[in-house]
Amino acid sequence: DGGITQSPKYLFRKEGQNVTLSCEQNLNHDAMYWYRQDPGQGLRLIYYSQIVNDFQKGDIAEGYSVSREKKESFPLTVTSAQKNPTAFYLCASSMARQMDGYTFGSGTRLTVV
Amino acid sequence: RKEVEQDPGPFNVPEGATVAFNCTYSNSASQSFFWYRQDCRKEPKLLMSVYSSGNEDGRFTAQLNRASQYISLLIRDSKLSDSATYLCVVNTGFQKLVFGTGTRLLVSP
Numbered sequence: 001d002g003g004i005t006q007s008p009k010y011l012f013r014k015e016g017q018n019v020t021l022s023c024e025q026n027l028n029h030d031a032m033y034w035y036r037q038d039p040g041q042g043l044r045l046i047y048y049s050q051i052v053n054d055f056q057k058g059d060i061a062e063g064y065s066v067s068r069e070k071k072e073s074f075p076l077t078v079t080s081a082q083k084n085p086t087a088f089y090l091c092a093s094s095m096a097r098q099m100d101g102y103t104f105g106s107g108t109r110l111t112v113v
Numbered sequence: 114r115k116e117v118e119q120d121p122g123p124f125n126v127p128e129g130a131t132v133a134f135n136c137t138y139s140n141s142a143s144q145s146f147f148w149y150r151q152d153c154r155k156e157p158k159l160l161m162s163v164y165s166s167g168n169e170d171g172r173f174t175a176q177l178n179r180a181s182q183y184i185s186l187l188i189r190d191s192k193l194s195d196s197a198t199y200l201c202v203v204n205t206g207f208q209k210l211v212f213g214t215g216t217r218l219l220v221s222p
Contacts, residue, residue: 033209042200042214043157050208058209090156094210101147101202102210104156 002027006091006105012113013078013085021076021108023091032074033092033102036060043090049074050096078110086112114139117203119213126220130191134216136184136201146177148186149200151215157200160186191220 004025013019023032031050035043045058049068063082068074074093078085088109092102119136126132138146146163161168163175163184174187184201201213 031208035212043212045209048209056208088154101145101149101159101162102157104158107156109154 004091004093004103004105006108008108009106011108011110013110014113016080018077018079019110021078021089021110023074023076023105024072025093026072027093027103029093029103030071030096031094032068034066034074034076035090035092037088037090046076085110116140116205116211117201117213119201119216121214121216123217123219126191126218128191128193128220128222131187131189132191132218134186134199136213138182138184138203140203140205141182143203143205145204146184147202147210148175149202151198151200160199193220193222196220
């Protein structure tokens with residue numbers, strides 16, 4: 001079945017450590033996105049990519065980095081520069097122009113310990 | 114002004130009730146519109162797209178008013194399983210969707 005897979009489901013990070021969240025899709029979607037959601041809050045866009053080897057900053061890109069070397073994959077690295085990384089991270093994908101909306105992965109819950 | 118605004122609720126309704134949510138958007142050039150449902154600690158899932166002529170899917174009806182720049186979602190005969198947060202989503206034409214902060218619905222027995 002086609003879908004979008006995020007891993008791991010839960011991740012614990014120590015202070016000052018970089019961690020990478022995986023996002024893979026087999027929907028043949030052109031565009032991929034990373035969002036962050038804090039408790040009781042809406043979704044905030046971190047980065048997005050419309051095509052391979054190209055990506056743009058979203059509204060809260062500071063402290064994060066991404067790559068898009070393959071159409072299927074869009075990993076997100078949470079760096080030590082991100083001062084408050086504890087949140088629920090959601091990856092999504094869509095066809096170009098988003099006319100059919102997004103498909104979301106099941107999310108990664110990151111906690112700083 | 115936020116690009117997409119929703120009443121955060123919560124809306125507390127008994128089973129069987131009819132409930133309506135509204136959402137306003139600021140960009141008049143917005144091209145497509147959606148309602149998503151998000152359960153607690155889960156990912157958002159597409160509930161329905163919203164078309165200019167209005168559309169219905171079972172107990173759910175979505176309508177778009179371009180002149181007033183608002184979108185509505187009507188849920189008839191509410192079920193306990195309808196309890197969730199409903200996100201209004203707008204394609205403003207800038208390569209990404211804009212999400213509202215969501216309206217929380219609680220359906221009680």
